[in-house]
Amino acid sequence: MKRPMPEVQNYESDVLPLTRLYANYKHAFIEGLIKVPGTFYAVANFNLPGLEPDWCYQRLNLFDMKVGRRLHGKHWCMTPDPERPKWIAVPERATYLHYNMIWDVPIRHQEQFFLEAPDIWRQVVPSGQFHLQVIGEGVGEDVAARIYSGDTFHPRWTIDNTIMSAELRRKK
Numbered sequence: 001m002k003r004p005m006p007e008v009q010n011y012e013s014d015v016l017p018l019t020r021l022y023a024n025y026k027h028a029f030i031e032g033l034i035k036v037p038g039t040f041y042a043v044a045n046f047n048l049p050g051l052e053p054d055w056c057y058q059r060l061n062l063f064d065m066k067v068g069r070r071l072h073g074k075h076w077c078m079t080p081d082p083e084r085p086k087w088i089a090v091p092e093r094a095t096y097l098h099y100n101m102i103w104d105v106p107i108r109h110q111e112q113f114f115l116e117a118p119d120i121w122r123q124v125v126p127s128g129q130f131h132l133q134v135i136g137e138g139v140g141e142d143v144a145a146r147i148y149s150g151d152t153f154h155p156r157w158t159i160d161n162t163i164m165s166a167e168l169r170r171k172k
Contacts, residue, residue, distance in 0.1 A: 036088055038102035038135055040135060041102060041103075041132075041135050042117070042131060043130075044098060044128065045096065045098045046096060046098060048096060048125075051096070056091070056097060057161075063121060064165055066123065067120055070112070071112060085104065085105040086104045086164075086165050087104065088101065088163070089101045091158060118131075118132060
């Protein structure tokens, strides 16, 4: 799902002002992450060179479906949205492209999710790893996990390639 690039007529008047707003965009992005409810912080690694965000989007979509099936059974797609895990995935370019994720999993499924999600990820991306950690009750620990996701912020690329579970589950 490639988003079309806008046509830029004049760099100085159309693009340059946006680069000056970098700090504002980053601050708003991190503020948004801080307000996202979450019980788990995860890093979804693909461990493959040269990946494009579109391919990762498809893998995250498949992962979401497999997690839903494991937690809710064969009629997982009919499960009401409030009972399903919600998540946001923020891309980060390091040696390999990976996603920092914040998961909000209903209480009755948290233990099963914690135990099974890494294995499900390996089924979806055999070369990948899914590092999962409980967002603790400690002061600042919750915020620290979310701010880390915004450390490698690039205004256009990060926002365009951030994925939310609600985006994948829209009925067409």
